[in-house]
Amino acid sequence: MAVDKEPLYEPPPVPHLPEKLTEFPPAHAPSVEHQPVLEEVIKYFSDESYVIPQTEDGQLRDEEKFWLSYECIHRYLRATKWAGAKTAITRLEDTLRWRREFGVYDLITPAHVEPEALTGKMVSFGYDVDGRPALYLRPKNQNTEESIRQMHFLTWMLERSVDLMGPGVENLALMVDFAARAKPPSLSIARMTVNILQNHYPERLGRALIVNVPFFVNVFLKLIAPFLDPVTRDKMRFNPSCVSDGLFTSDMLIGEWGGDCPFEYKHEVYWPALVQMCEKRRAKMMDTWRSLGGKVGLREWDVKCSTDFSGDVNAHDTPVQTDETTDEKADEQS
Structure with missing residues (x-):
């Protein structure tokens, strides 16, 4: 058993x-x-x-x-x-x-962005087979209205991903799950996100894995595609089988992505530990x-x-x- x-x-x-x-x-x-x-x-x-x-x-x-x-x-x-x-x-x-x-x-401190983190809509947990820290985006857990603080939270999490890169590792694995009819961000927020990633964190994206893409999100991704440079677009993979494709070991991949890792987001434990x-x-x-x-x-x-x-x-x-x-x-x- x-x-x-x-x-x-x-x-x-x-x-x-x-x-x-x-x-x-x-x-x-x-x-x-x-x-x-x-x-x-x-x-x-x-x-x-x-x-x-x-x-x-x-x-x-x-x-x-x-x-x-x-x-x-x-x-x-x-x-x-x-x-x-x-x-x-x-x-x-x-x-x-x-x-x-x-x-x-100075402004972007743990206390400043913590309200954005309460539901685990963005989580750094585990590493892919190349040692890249995995940054999970779970829009279904969105708990706040669009604001500049959401961008501050994204930046704070990117900085923490950099902190967690070991020797010989210089980029991250971005994991986006659009399950449960997650609402896509506005085009202005999406453009700001792309600007931050491409202009201020260049070469930091190792791979971007995207799953459970509904029709309206697919249309949205096509709308923002012109703002992505070709190198970034080439790093995007849709609906991968992360373990069988050799991207993650099962013990480092959370269950909702098909792994065996029994991670659960409990803010009062995860947040101070991170x-x-x-x-x-x-x-x-x-x-x-x-x-x-x-x-x-x-x-x-x-x-x-x-x-x-x-x-x-x-x-x-x-x-x-x-x-x-x-x-x-x-x-x-x-």
Whole structure:
């Protein structure tokens, strides 16, 4: 007789995938041709006299230098298709301003967004087979009217997904379930969501899995398709069989998606556990970042390995790439 599993109410710890920990991921390293461009961007933001244009008190803060990692700059260069250092710098400065103006560092706190989280309409839980944190969107659990705070909540959850990415992982698995006749968001909210994801979290979407798509939602998705770049559209899969397709192990996939994980959303347990886990991990990574020099261009790989293994995994020199197609491979894998 099968024994029912005890419900799980808290998010699991960050996994450490052995195959991702042997060396600095090749997908994160530019080709020999592109390396000077990346170094030019790092040098630009490392200048002690640098200030964010059109910004009051524009000198970079520690959290902004931390954000301007080697991999972050590489992601923006890939997102701009290596159009040059100037193009990437413009995009990065747009996001630096947006992060301040939108309140990523001050306004968007757990207390501010918690009313949006009460019903579990957006949940970070588990990881796919590549170690990407899974961010579940469940519109059927919508509990508030459309407002800017909904966008703040989305941003807060994206930031927590970033916190929960282990060494060698730089994007997430977005899981959208339109079950129970969920009402799609307005076109304006959808466009704002696309803008946030594409402009301020480039290369952060590893895959987008969408299930239970009713006719009216399908029409809605076609309406917003023109606002999606081709790379993002290619990452969308409809009605996948996540376990049999090899996207998730059954123990890491929640039951309503066909997995064996007995996760249940109990806000009073899940929420403080997620907040504490992410705050502790982020604080530890900041301490590690400072111990490694606390400057623009440090690698997330080195920070995460040193954080997660207390120095057991040494910082590595960036490998020299001789294959000029490395960046194309990165786009395919991201």
